[in-house]
Amino acid sequence: MKTISKILRILGNYVKLIQLSLEKLNWYHKLSKFLIPILLVSASLLSIIYIPRILTPTALFMFKHHYIIEEKDSAWLASEKEKLAITAKQLDKQLATSIPKTPYLIINSTQNKFFLYKGNRMIREGRCSTGSYLQLEKGDSQKWLFKTPKGEFKIRNKKTDPVWKKPDWAFVEEGLAIPSPNHPSRYEYGVLGDYALSLGDGYMIHGTIWQRYLGLPVTHGCVRLNDEDLEAVYKTLFVGSKVYIF
Amino acid sequence: MNNFGIENKAKIKLIIKTLAVAIILYVGIISTAPTRRLISLKKEVYADSTFRESHSFVLKNRELFNTSKDIALQQSQLVLADKDTFALLINLIDSTVNLMFNGVKMHSANIQNFEKDLFYNSINPIVYLQLFSKPLRILNEYSTIVKEPIISRKAPKDTLEAMNNSYIPDTLVQSPSYFRMELEHDITIHLIPYDAGSSNEKVLKKALKKYVVKSRIHNNLHNLLLWKKVKYTPNLVIYIRGDEIRSLYRALPSNAQLVLHY
Numbered sequence: 001m002k003t004i005s006k007i008l009r010i011l012g013n014y015v016k017l018i019q020l021s022l023e024k025l026n027w028y029h030k031l032s033k034f035l036i037p038i039l040l041v042s043a044s045l046l047s048i049i050y051i052p053r054i055l056t057p058t059a060l061f062m063f064k065h066h067y068i069i070e071e072k073d074s075a076w077l078a079s080e081k082e083k084l085a086i087t088a089k090q091l092d093k094q095l096a097t098s099i100p101k102t103p104y105l106i107i108n109s110t111q112n113k114f115f116l117y118k119g120n121r122m123i124r125e126g127r128c129s130t131g132s133y134l135q136l137e138k139g140d141s142q143k144w145l146f147k148t149p150k151g152e153f154k155i156r157n158k159k160t161d162p163v164w165k166k167p168d169w170a171f172v173e174e175g176l177a178i179p180s181p182n183h184p185s186r187y188e189y190g191v192l193g194d195y196a197l198s199l200g201d202g203y204m205i206h207g208t209i210w211q212r213y214l215g216l217p218v219t220h221g222c223v224r225l226n227d228e229d230l231e232a233v234y235k236t237l238f239v240g241s242k243v244y245i246f
Numbered sequence: 247m248n249n250f251g252i253e254n255k256a257k258i259k260l261i262i263k264t265l266a267v268a269i270i271l272y273v274g275i276i277s278t279a280p281t282r283r284l285i286s287l288k289k290e291v292y293a294d295s296t297f298r299e300s301h302s303f304v305l306k307n308r309e310l311f312n313t314s315k316d317i318a319l320q321q322s323q324l325v326l327a328d329k330d331t332f333a334l335l336i337n338l339i340d341s342t343v344n345l346m347f348n349g350v351k352m353h354s355a356n357i358q359n360f361e362k363d364l365f366y367n368s369i370n371p372i373v374y375l376q377l378f379s380k381p382l383r384i385l386n387e388y389s390t391i392v393k394e395p396i397i398s399r400k401a402p403k404d405t406l407e408a409m410n411n412s413y414i415p416d417t418l419v420q421s422p423s424y425f426r427m428e429l430e431h432d433i434t435i436h437l438i439p440y441d442a443g444s445s446n447e448k449v450l451k452k453a454l455k456k457y458v459v460k461s462r463i464h465n466n467l468h469n470l471l472l473w474k475k476v477k478y479t480p481n482l483v484i485y486i487r488g489d490e491i492r493s494l495y496r497a498l499p500s501n502a503q504l505v506l507h508y
Contacts, residue, residue: 037259040266047270055277057364063281064368067308077310080303084313091320098327098349106352110493133394138401145396150497152330152348172401175408246332246345246352246497 104242105205105233107223109148112215114225116233124232127215129208129224130245136169144169146220153199153243158234162196162206164188169220193227195234199243205233276466279478280365287369287431291376304371311371315507318379322505323349325381332497333381336435336484338362338508343437343486345497346505352497355490358440365480366508377431381503386428391495422450423491429504432479437495439488454483482506 099120106115109130116124131148166186171178179185193207208214208224218224223245225233237243292298304311319337326333327349335344341357369377402408425437438450458481465477 037262037266040263044266044269044273047273051270051273052277055274056280059278059281060284060364060368063284065305065370077307080307080310081313084310084317088313088317088320091317091324095320095323095327095349100350104350108353108493110496111489133396135396135398136401137398142401147394147396150332173408175402175404175406244347244350244352246347246493 100242102238102241103236104244105237107148107243107245109150109217109245112217114223114229114233116236118236123236124229126225126229128229129214129219130217131219131221132217136173138172142172144172144220148219148221148223148245149201149203150245153203153245155237155239155241155243156198156200157239158237159196159198160194162192162204164192167202193225193230195230197234197237197243205243206230272470276462276476279476280363280368280480282476283432283478283480284365284368284370284373287373287377291370291373294376297376298372301372301375304375314371314375315378318375319505319507321379322381322507326503326505329503331499331502333503333505334494334498335505336507338506343484343490343494345494353490353493355486355494357484357486359485361483362508363480363482365478366482378506381505382429382431382433384427384429384498384502384504387426387500389423389425389495391423391425391492393496423488423495424450424454425491425495427504428479432477433506434479434481435504435506436481436483437491438483438485439491440485441488 100117101119103116103118103123106117107128107130108114112128112130114126114128115122131146134146136144136146164187166188168178191209192204193209196204196206198204203221203223205223205225207227207230210218210224211226214224214226301314304314323335323346326335326346330348332352333346335346335351336342337344338357338360341360343355343357344351345353399411402411423437423439427435427437429435436454438454461479465479469476
C-alpha cells in the first residue's frame with residue numbers, strides 16, 4: 001500500500017510538472033478543457049491492448065496450482081507410485097488386446113497410400129489407387145458413386161488370376177448397351193492383376209494394368225496396388241484378416 | 247445560447263469520461279474471463295467429493311500428477327477402443343495427431359508447432375484428470391476441405407463420346423486446408439497447415455488471428471448486450487502438414503470424439 005501511494009504521488013507530481021510547463025503555451029488553455037477527457041479516451045484505447053496482456057497472464061499465474069511444498073515423504077511417494085504403476089500396467093494390457101494379433105492392412109484413401117502391419121510393426125508401405133468420387137448418372141433414375149468405403153473390413157476370400165465380371169456401370173461408362181447378366185462380354189481377363197482379395201459388397205484389393213495412375217484416386221471403389229505390393233499383401237494377409245480404410 | 251452550449255459541453259465531457267471508465271472496467275472483466283472459467287471448472291469438479299478425495303495426491307507431488315496424466319490418456323484410449331468409429335487423439339507431449347479406430351492407430355501426423363492459450367497450463371491438476379480422462383465430443387466443426395469431392399458426370403451416349411470424356415483427376419489444385427473443432431467445455435482446436443512459410447500458410451495464420459479476435463469481440467459484445475456472463479473459449483492451434491489435415495478431416499464422422507493429452 002505504501003509503495004502504491006508513493007508511486008501515485010510521483011505520478012501526480014509529474015502530471016503537475018507537465019501542466020505547469022504547458023501553461024506557458026497559449027494553446028494550453030484551450031486544450032486544458034479537454035485534457036482529462038482526452039487522457040481518459042487514450043487510456044481506454046490503450047487499455048484494450050495492454051490490460052489483457054498484463055492482467056490475463058497475472059491472474060492465471062496466481063490461480064495456477066503451484067507445487068511450492070511438494071510431498072517428498074519417500075514411503076508415501078513409493079506406495080502411491082506403485083499403485084499408479086499397477087494401474088498403468090493393467091490399462092496397457094487392456095489396450096494391447098485391441099491391436100490385431102494377425103497382420104492387417106491400413107489404406108489411406110485421401111493420400112492413396114497403404115500400410116501393411118504385423119502387430120505394431122509396419123512391414124510394408126506403398127502407393128495405391130482408391131475411389132475417384134465420380135458420380136456417373138444415366139438419366140434421372142440411375143446413379144453410381146465410385147468411392148472406396150471407409151471403416152473396418154475383413155478379407156472374405158482370396159483368388160489368383162482373377163477374372164473381372166463387369167457390372168452394369170462399366171458398360172454405361174463406355175457408352176455401350178448393357179448386356180444380359182451372363183453374357184461373355186461381361187468377363188474381362190488380365191485386368192485385375194495376378195491376385196485379388198475380396199472385402200465384400202463387390203469391393204476388392206487387386207492389381208492393375210494402369211500402374212502409372214497409382215497414387216491417384218481413379219478407381220471405381222476398389223483398391224489397386226502394383227504387382228509387387230499386391231503379391232506381398234496377398235501372401236501376408238489371409239481370409240479373416242482386417243483391412244482398415246480411412 | 248451560451249449557457250446551452252456550456253451545458254452541452256459538460257454533458258459531452260461527462261459521457262466521454264463515463265464511457266472511458268466503462269471501457270477500462272469492461273476490458274478488465276474480459277481479461278479475467280480465463281481465470282473465472284478455471285474457477286467455475288474447479289467448482290464443478292470439486293463438487294464431486296469422491297473424485298476429489300481419490301485424486302488429491304496429485305496436488306502434493308508433481309511426478310504423481312505426470313504419471314496420472316499418462317493414466318488418464320490410457321483411460322481415454324480405452325473408451326475409444328470400444329467404439330466402432332474413427333476418432334482423434336492429440337498428444338502434444340509426443341507431438342502427434344493420431345487417427346484411431348477401435349483402439350488401433352490408423353495414422354499419425356507429426357505436429358510441427360502448436361500454440362495453446364495460457365488457460366491450459368493453469369488448469370488445476372484434479373480438474374485436468376476429470377476433463378481429460380475421457381474423450382471429448384466434437385460439437386461443431388468447420389473446414390475449408392470438401393468432405394466428399396463428388397464430381398457428377400453424365401453417361402456418354404456412345405463410345406466416341408466416352409473416349410472424349412475420359413477423366414483423370416487434377417490433384418494439383420487444392421485449396422488451403424483448415425480444420426476447426428469446437429469441443430465440450432468450449433475448447434476450440436484449430437488445425438492449420440504447416441507448409442514452411444508458404445503464402446497459403448501466412449494467409450491462413452492471418453485469417454485465423456482475425457477469426458479468433460473477431461469471435462471473441464463478437465461473443466463479448468453479444469453477451470454484454472444481453473447482459474450475460476463473458477464467455478471464454480480456450481484455443482489450441484496445431485500446425486501439421488496440409489495433406490495430413492485433409493486425411494484426418496475426411497476420415498472423421500460428424501460429432502466424432504477427441505482425446506487431448508498435454
